[in-house]
Structures are given as C-alpha cells and as structure tokens.
Amino acid sequence: MPILSASVGLTRYRVVEEVPDSLIREIPEQLSKFAFQDIDHTSEERSFGWVNFDDMLDDKWSMSPPEKGQYFTFSLRLDTRRIQPAVLKKHYQIALNHEMAEAKKEGKNFISRDRKKEIKEQVTLKLRARSLPIPAVFEVVWNVPENRIFLATTNSKIMDMFEEYFNNTFDLNLEPLTPFFLAMETLGEEAVQKLESLDPTYFVG
Template identity: 85%
Template sequence: MPILSASVGLTRYRVLDEVSDDLIREIPERLTKFAFKDIDHTAEERSFGWVNMDDMLDDKWAVSPPEKAQYFTFSLRLDTRRIQPAVLKKHLQISLNHEMAEAKKEGKNFISRDRKREIKEQVTLKLRARSLPIPAVFDVVWNVPDNRLYLAATNTKVMDLFTDHFSDTFELTLEPLTPFFLAMEMLGEEAVQKLESLDPTYFVG
C-alpha cells in the first residue's frame, strides 16, 4: 500500500552507521545502479530493486528526483511469477504421458527419475515464460538528518529483502525501531539490563 494512503502499515528503522556527505550525494546514483530490472520478456521467477516512488515504471527517476527536502523517497519493487500448482500438475502430466508414449515405442515401460526431474524443470520454465510477473511496490521514506527510515511494509520476508538490498546499495546497516530499541535509545545503554528483565503486563484476565 502506498505510504501516502489514508492508513498504512509502517516499519521504522534507524541507520546505525554515519552517513557521510559524499554518500548523500551518491544516493541518486546508487539507487539507479541497484534499480529494478524488468523480467516481462524473460522466464525469470523473481526480480527486485529500487524505483521512483512517484511512478513504479520509472527506474531512472526521469519523472521526479528522489530528493524531497530533507528526505529521500523511493520504492522497493518486487515482481514475482507464480505458477498455480494445479496448472503445473496438469501440464506435467501431459508431458509425462507424451514421454511415456515415446518410451513405449522404444520398448521401455518407465521414465527414469532424472528424466522426470528434467521434464518438470522444462515444464516449469515453459509455464513461467508464459505467465506475467505480479508486481508489488513498497514505499520508502528516508529522513537523512534524523537517521530515520520508514518502510511501508510489515511482512517479514519483505523486510528482510529490503534491509539486505538497502545494505548492498548503500553499505549501511539498519536496525528496526521496535519498542525495545526505542526505549534503549531514550534511556541509554545502561538501561539495557533493566529492559531485558522486564515482564509483560496483561490487562485482561
């Protein structure tokens, strides 16, 4: 869901490393270098990378720049091809039936395990090439002066993909701003032991 929606689920992060002025100047270039690569005309199963938050089709930031005052805005686009299990089962059976018919012509009554695996890979690749990838976009807002970053997603797999790609792109480490880390940031390192020993309070019996 776009970050400018009326309601949105957000994951907050802080950047643990120092962000130099040189790196700030390089942000647009790095976004382009690690931008999304289209897989519509391939058989690739998945592709991900950065795109313009104002236009998911813009991977060169031609529509608008990523700089918005003290913020940098961009999106993580993830395209995935999914083959329905029933579709794969059907076409695999068709291919296996054809293979068995050809084998019988040669006097054989079975298909080897390796050949079955090869046929399944071929069928999967063929179906994948015929299916369109499903796009998903997750907006990102980076408040550089405050070392704060907001991701419009709460899914664990998306969060892991995002933090890994962010690290690869900018060579920076992100830390999720959970209540524990927020409390530790406010109270200081000396409060870690006390925070770790806290027990939850249940208000409903």
C-alpha cells in the same frame, strides 16, 4: 498500503553508521545502479530493485528525482511469477504421458527419476514464460538528517529483503526501531539490564 494513504503499516529503522556527505550525494546514482530490472519478456521467477516513489514504472527517475527536501524517497519493487500447483500438475502429467508414449515406441516401460525431474523443470520454465509477473511496491522514506527510514510494510520476508538490498546498495546497516530499542534510546544504555528483565503485562484475561 502506500505511505500517502490515510492509514498505513510502517516499519521504522535507524541507519547504524554515520552517513557521510559523500554517500548522501551518491544516493541517486546508487539507486539507479541497483534499479529494478524488468522480467516481462523472460522466464525469470522473480526480480526486485529500486524504482521511483512517484511511479513504479520509472526505474530511471525521469519523472521526478528521489530528493524531497531533507528526505530521499524511493520504492522497492518486487515482481513475482506464480504458477498455480494445479496448473503445474496438469501440464507436468501431459508431458509425462507424451514422454511415456515416446518411450514405449522404443520398447521402454519407464521414465527415469532424473528424466522426470528434467521434464518438470522444462514444464515449469514454459509455464513461467507464459505467465505475467505480479508486481508489488513497498515505499521508502529516508530522513537523512535524523538517520531514520520508514518502509511501508510489516511483512517479515519483505523486511529481510529490504534490509539486505539496502546494505548491498549503500553499504549501510539498518536496525529496526522496536519498542525495546526506542526505550533504550530514550533511557540510555544503562537501562538495558532493567529493560531486559521486564515481563509483559496482559490486559485481557
């Protein structure tokens, strides 16, 4: 769900390093450098990158800048092509039947394992080129003064992708603000040992 919705699932992070002013000034430039690359006219399986928070089609921030007061806002867009297994199986079998018919003309009664693998790869590429990628957008809000980042998802795979791509873009590391970390931040590092020894309480039998 978008961040501006009535309800949304969020993952909170802190930036581990201190962010220098020089890097803050370069944030728009880095977003553009690592912007989303469209794959509509290719056979690529997946593409991801940064886009405008206000419009997922705007990968040049021509509609609005990423700066919003003390915040930077942008989105991680992920486009993925998915081929249904039944569709791949059908067209792979059609290609195999055609290959076997051609082989029999040459007096052969089998298709090698390597050739079967090659045929499957060719069929997969053809089907990808004929299918449209499915877009997904995950919004990001970066509170620069407080060194906090909000990502509009709790999906672990998207979180991993976001953390790695954020590091590649800004050379900064993120740490999820889990309840354990928040308690440690509030109580201080001297409370770590006590926190680690706590057992969960189950309120439902």
